[in-house]
Amino acid sequence: MVEALKSIPIFHTLNRKEIREVEELLYERVYEKDEVVFEEGDAGHGVFIVVSGRFRVNPSHGSLKSVNLEVGPGESVGELALFDEGPRSATVVASERTVAVALFQAEFATLLMKNKSIGVKVLLEIGRILSRRARQLLQDEKHAPTL
Amino acid sequence: MTKIPQPGAATLVVVVLVTTLLLRLFQEMIWLVLPLLLALLLFYTLRPVVDALAVRGMHRETAAKAVCLFQLVVSAILLVLALIFLSRTGGSQDSLTRYLAGGQGLLRKTAQALERVAPLAKNLHLEESLDDQHVKEFGDKFVEKNLLPISLQLLGWMPSVLLVPYITYFMLTQSGRFRKYLIQSVPNAFFERALLLFSHLDTSLQSYFQGLMVLTFLEGTCLAVGLALVGMPHALLLGVTAAFLAWVPYLGSIVGCVMVVLVAATDFPDKPWMAYACLGLFLAVRMLDDFVFMPMTVGRQLHVHPLLSVLMLFLGAAVAGATGLLFALPLFGVMAVIGETTAQIVTDQRLRARYRASRQLAAATGG
Numbered sequence: 091m092v093e094a095l096k097s098i099p100i101f102h103t104l105n106r107k108e109i110r111e112v113e114e115l116l117y118e119r120v121y122e123k124d125e126v127v128f129e130e131g132d133a134g135h136g137v138f139i140v141v142s143g144r145f146r147v148n149p150s151h152g153s154l155k156s157v158n159l160e161v162g163p164g165e166s167v168g169e170l171a172l173f174d175e176g177p178r179s180a181t182v183v184a185s186e187r188t189v190a191v192a193l194f195q196a197e198f199a200t201l202l203m204k205n206k207s208i209g210v211k212v213l214l215e216i217g218r219i220l221s222r223r224a225r226q227l228l229q230d231e232k233h234a235p236t237l
Numbered sequence: 238m239t240k241i242p243q244p245g246a247a248t249l250v251v252v253v254l255v256t257t258l259l260l261r262l263f264q265e266m267i268w269l270v271l272p273l274l275l276a277l278l279l280f281y282t283l284r285p286v287v288d289a290l291a292v293r294g295m296h297r298e299t300a301a302k303a304v305c306l307f308q309l310v311v312s313a314i315l316l317v318l319a320l321i322f323l324s325r326t327g328g329s330q331d332s333l334t335r336y337l338a339g340g341q342g343l344l345r346k347t348a349q350a351l352e353r354v355a356p357l358a359k360n361l362h363l364e365e366s367l368d369d370q371h372v373k374e375f376g377d378k379f380v381e382k383n384l385l386p387i388s389l390q391l392l393g394w395m396p397s398v399l400l401v402p403y404i405t406y407f408m409l410t411q412s413g414r415f416r417k418y419l420i421q422s423v424p425n426a427f428f429e430r431a432l433l434l435f436s437h438l439d440t441s442l443q444s445y446f447q448g449l450m451v452l453t454f455l456e457g458t459c460l461a462v463g464l465a466l467v468g469m470p471h472a473l474l475l476g477v478t479a480a481f482l483a484w485v486p487y488l489g490s491i492v493g494c495v496m497v498v499l500v501a502a503t504d505f506p507d508k509p510w511m512a513y514a515c516l517g518l519f520l521a522v523r524m525l526d527d528f529v530f531m532p533m534t535v536g537r538q539l540h541v542h543p544l545l546s547v548l549m550l551f552l553g554a555a556v557a558g559a560t561g562l563l564f565a566l567p568l569f570g571v572m573a574v575i576g577e578t579t580a581q582i583v584t585d586q587r588l589r590a591r592y593r594a595s596r597q598l599a600a601a602t603g604g
Contacts, residue, residue, distance in 0.1 A: 111291075114413045117420055119428060122598040126591050128429070135429045187602070192428070196436040205292050 095191075098139055098164045099219070103211045111208060115201060116191040121145075121184035127167070130181045134171025136194040137216075140164065143188025149180035160185060169216050172198050245580065252576040256569045257552050263564055264557035270564070272397045276404035280412070281446035283308065287409050301409035309402055322474065339503025340495075346509050426592035427582055434578040441574050445567050449484070455530045456480040456522060460497075463518040467511060469501060479519075483526070485563050486550050490526075494519040545569075 095101050095109050095116070104112065118141075121127060127138055130150055138145070145161045161167055167182050172195050202209035263270045283304050290300035416435055423431040461476030469475060479493030494516065501512040549569045553561030582588060 117417060117428070117432070119425055121425060122595070122602050125425060125595050125598050127425070129587065129591070132429075132587075135433055192432075194429075194432045194436065196433075196440075204288050 094141055098141075098166075100139065100166060100212055100215045103215065104208060108205070108208045108211070111205060112193075112201070112212075115197045116193055118189065118191050121188045121190065123184055123186050125184045127182040127184060127190070128178050130178055132178045133175050134168055134178045135175060135196075136192050136198070137166050137168045137172050138182070138190045138192050139166040141189040141191055143190075144185040145188060145190070146183050146185045147180045148183065166219065169219060171195055172216065245577075248576045248580045249573075252569070252572045253549070253552070255576070256549065256565070256572045257556055259568060259572070260553050260557040260561045260564055263568075264560040267560055268397045270560075272401045272404060274564070275398070275401045276408060277442065278446050278449070279308065279401065279405040280408040281443045282450050283405065283409060284443075298410050301406055305402055305406045305409070308405075322471075336499040336503050339506060340499045342506050343498070343502035343509055343512050424592055424595060426588050426595055430578060430582050430585075430588070434575065437574045437578065438571060441570050442567075445570060452526070452530050453480045453484070456483060456526055459522045459525065460518065463522065464497065464515065467501075467514045467518065469497070469511070469515065470504065471500075475500065485559055486566070488554075488559060488562055490519070490523060 095113060096104070096106075101109060101112060116139075119138075121143075127145060128134070130148075140161055140163050142163055145167055147159050147161065147167060167180075168178065170176065170179070172193070175195065198212075202213070286304050287297065287300045290303070291297045295303075420428070420431055420435070457477045457480030459476075460479050461473045464472035464476055475497050479490075479497060482489040482493040482496075485492075497515045497519065498512045501515045502509070505511040546566060546569075549565045550562060553565030555561070557564075
């Protein structure tokens with residue numbers, strides 16, 4: 091599992107000891123093809139990282155429809171739930187039998203408080219992912235502001 | 238951090254009923270519940286230390302072993318000190334009769350003073366009713382009827398109490414894996430809600446137990462300092478013992494207060510003001526406890542309405558006596574979180590539909 095986690099972008103800057111600490115907080119889930127992971131409007135409580143298989147993202151919001159709609163191994167969905175518990179902005183369904191690991195918001199917050207080194211590294215990677223997604227969104231806008 | 242959900246009216250009734258039934262069950266299984274509760278208390282008190290050591294590079298199991306060993310050594314030292322103190326104070330029956338006689342002396346002096354100040358009090362013949370024979374008989378009967386059975390019961394609990402360090406060590410090292418194991422059996426549809434429930438439970442219990450320890454420390458310090466200022470011997474021991482006795486709501490505080498007043502009345506028979514000062518100190522600390530310490534620590538963390546707290550204490554005492562008083566509030570806090578989260582899951586149509594769909598998919602794929 092340590093090697094699998096190390097290959098995930100969010101965790102790739104962590105050393106083996108840090109990965110083991112994070113592993114304690116991850117919950118492995120298996121989703122069958124077409125099984126709903128979460129629905130748009132649900133209160134979000136954590137991020138799901140794909141280990142094997144694929145998730146399909148189905149947003150109803152117009153501006154979100156242009157985002158890459160499939161996420162594969164190493165990619166994640168629901169990162170915003172790590173920062174607030176607002177409603178999910180899209181429905182996520184497994185495109186095939188998918189193994190994912192979930193990181194729960196409350197435990198992530200505790201980890202940040204306990205081990206700031208892990209916190210900084212993981213937050214930086216999540217920040218990069220969110221920034222990349224924001225840029226991707228704005229590329230399709232006519233008068234995109236500079237981020 | 239999410240706000241801990243508060244139960245609705247219907248859920249509240251169910252939660253109160255379930256808590257009451259569990260309290261009854263706890264009374265029957267106190268030999269098992271007590272070590273578990275003590276282990277939980279130690280777990281939530283020691284976990285921050287183990288976490289801090291783990292962050293500084295120590296392996297989690299080594300950190301847990303070191304902390305548990307330290308706690309064992311401290312407990313052993315305290316036990317030896319308590320045994321030495323008890324052996325110096327003499328036999329239990331003799332001590333009890335002596336302290337009761339001291340208390341009787343104080344009451345007699347108080348009655349005399351009352352009769353001098355208020356002549357109407359003479360009609361009540363307070364002083365005459367306090368004869369030595371009554372006290373001797375009460376002391377003998379108390380030892381025979383209560384003290385011996387309680388001592389035997391405590392001895393019977395010893396084997397299970399010896400399990401406390403082992404359970405604590407298991408909790409400190411394996412709680413994460415145990416939680417993962419439990420969560421594994423939760424269907425995907427309810428996964429996030431189940432995690433939320435565990436998080437709320439963990440937060441509630443941690444807040445309660447850490448609050449309780451802080452409260453005990455504050456109360457113990459105030460009493461010890463107050464008793465030392467009054468001039469009582471063994472102020473620290475008496476203060477700390479009274480603070481631990483206060484874990485049993487209301488009853489514990491009264492027992493602690495009576496214990497210290499009896500000691501003051503016996504050790505200082507010519508200075509009744511010492512006993513009154515101790516009584517005053519306990520009343521002052523009680524007020525501080527109720528209006529400052531408790532809201533700052535346990536009460537604020539448990540999120541239980543004061544009226545409901547009192548109701549649960551009465552119910553707890555009615556169905557399970559002292560056990561009910563001791564467990565009513567923490568158990569109610571935990572059951573309220575479980576009840577509300579379960580109610581949210583049961584009444585959420587979307588989650589239930591998702592669960593049914595997942596089952597159909599699993600059946601179709603042979604999962």
